[in-house]
Amino acid sequence: MTIRTLTSNPQAGADVPAGLPDVATLAQLANEFFASLPGGGGGASASLPNAAEQAATTTVAPEHELPLEAVPPAGTADGLDLGSPEAYTAAIPQVYPGASIVGSPSPGAPASPYYFAGESSAYQREPARAEAAAPPLENRVDAQSYGLPGSDELAQLLQSVLSKPEPAAEPARPQPGPAGGQFYFLDQAGAPHLEKAREPAGQPQSQGAFDVQAVRRDFPILQERVNGKPLVWLDNAATTHKPKAVIERISYFYEHENSNIHRAAHELAARATDAYEGARGKVARFLGARSADEIVFVRGATEAINLVANTFGRQFIGEGDEIIVSHLEHHANIVPWQQLAAEVGAKIRVIPVDDSGQIILEEYARLLCSRTRLVSIAQVSNALGTITPVSEIIALARGVGARVLVDGAQSVPHLRTNVQALDADFLVFSGHKIFGPTGIGVLYGKKELLDQLPPWQGGGNMIADVTFEKTLYQPAPARFEAGTGNIADAVGLGAALDYVERLGLERIAAYEHDLLVYATRGLQAIPGLRLIGTAAHKAGVLSFVLDGYRTEEVGAALNREGIAVRSGHHCAQPILRRFGLEATVRPSLAFYNTCEEVDLLVATVRRLAHAKGRHH
Structure with a gap:
């Protein structure tokens, strides 16, 4: 790279304080330093700038442009500024390879059928923001394990819970293990078994880990506090939260496209x-x-x-x-x-x-x-x-x-x-x-x-x-x-x-299923808690009732800890009545939930159960 000099006086012969090297000498020293670094280059790019160049503002030119093949594939990174249609549509080929983007024709392609303004359209002529420095891309999938147990450990944990339903002390957190592409289920009889993920043919396999902390940073509302506690959103079956990319895209529509x-x-x-x-x-x-x-x-x-x-x-x-x-x-x-x-x-x-x-x-x-x-x-x-x-x-x-x-x-x-x-x-x-x-x-x-x-x-x-x-x-x-x-x-x-x-739907499904099994293990160990719905194949919903409590009482107690769940009939009264109930407490999971949040849910419900047990 080349360091260009900055001076308030573009004319040659500008005064330099005594005892300090002049600006040109400093530029020469800097260029020699950067040229000596690995990949720093040399030759003409490292030469002393001429007098005209000294008048330019200091810039650091990138040594290499990011090659097209270096752009992370779909499902591996986000880090995109989606606040404008230009940047937004630039991301679409990563998501849908080969897709044509309405309103953003490639060179030689026919114009959008809705852009009839032709060359007079300022919107069409708006330049892409290629000159802006791209934000660093954040790896959302392979950055770290999400700390769930491996296959053998999980089976042993589930077996111990099912065979010993009486409560123990605070359950030990599972040790990090390989996060493979497996879905975990309980079979019809309640015994644990492992089943390979049945992903559709032609779809990418769920490989690698899922960096839930990176994902959570995309959701501003997860920074909220409720009753002085961090929000734990376990009401996802009712509604899910919105990432910044969605919020900013809607704002951009109203600011620039509304009609x-x-x-x-x-x-x-x-x-x-x-x-x-x-x-x-x-x-x-x-x-x-x-x-x-x-x-x-x-x-x-x-x-x-x-x-x-x-x-x-x-x-x-x-x-x-x-x-x-x-x-x-x-x-x-x-x-x-x-x-x-x-x-x-x-x-x-x-x-x-x-x-x-x-x-x-x-x-x-x-x-x-x-x-x-x-x-x-x-x-x-x-x-x-x-x-x-x-x-x-x-x-x-x-x-x-x-x-x-x-x-x-x-x-x-x-x-x-x-x-x-x-x-x-x-x-x-x-x-x-x-x-x-x-x-x-x-x-x-x-x-x-x-x-x-x-x-x-x-x-x-x-x-x-x-x-x-x-x-x-x-x-x-x-x-x-x-x-x-x-x-x-x-x-x-x-x-x-x-x-x-x-993010990748296959990775989302694998993470949520693993988290569901972790939560199932914790809740099943609580005395007096009855899970409603134990089918072999489940999504991230955990309906339960707790002896001695109305569902709204459990919901209120969880809310005091910042935990949001749904309590009631969930607009599904016939199925609850099939199990002899009018209401359940329903925590429901999404990919931005964590083992720590599940631990807090389980610990809070366990305290309720123990408190009722002491009173009786």
């Missing part, structure tokens, strides 16, 4: 349309859909289910037809079908669950018949955490020609979901459960099916032509997006999906 979308012939409408439709494309890639036309933006999973009930349901379900749901469902996947059934004369059939909280497939098969028109099923139970066998459920439904809706509100944020591989007809999820904004969600539907459905609501955006005699509607997905959509939060959802992809 209604489509139809307008001005610059901000072009920017907003590109951002909105670009987010639709990200959702399609995230879910493995064939086309962005299969993605409908809605307010959330609840509205998506109601949309299907009021379009597909009214068109294809009639008197005497049957709709199948499971005992595990959220109210949002029960009530719309009850309303439809009451209106058209259909019947609702319910798949029972066993004592572990898992669907009984044999009973489901018996419910299927020629009158079955729709099966609507949660992939993960919000109340118990049970992962249902959705692939088998869909395959069996195909045998009688039934359509299937998958409620992915609790699964999409934690498990890789590919709608084509599942062969789901519909899939729904909410943005706020996948680290995105509230008030935005997604309905996926097979295009050939969406094209057959009537619109649900009428108004702007879904209209092709209107006369007083008739109205022509837009094709899907616009047909189902009447009025002004939640544009900014759709863009924020796209940013959230990019963030999750950079």
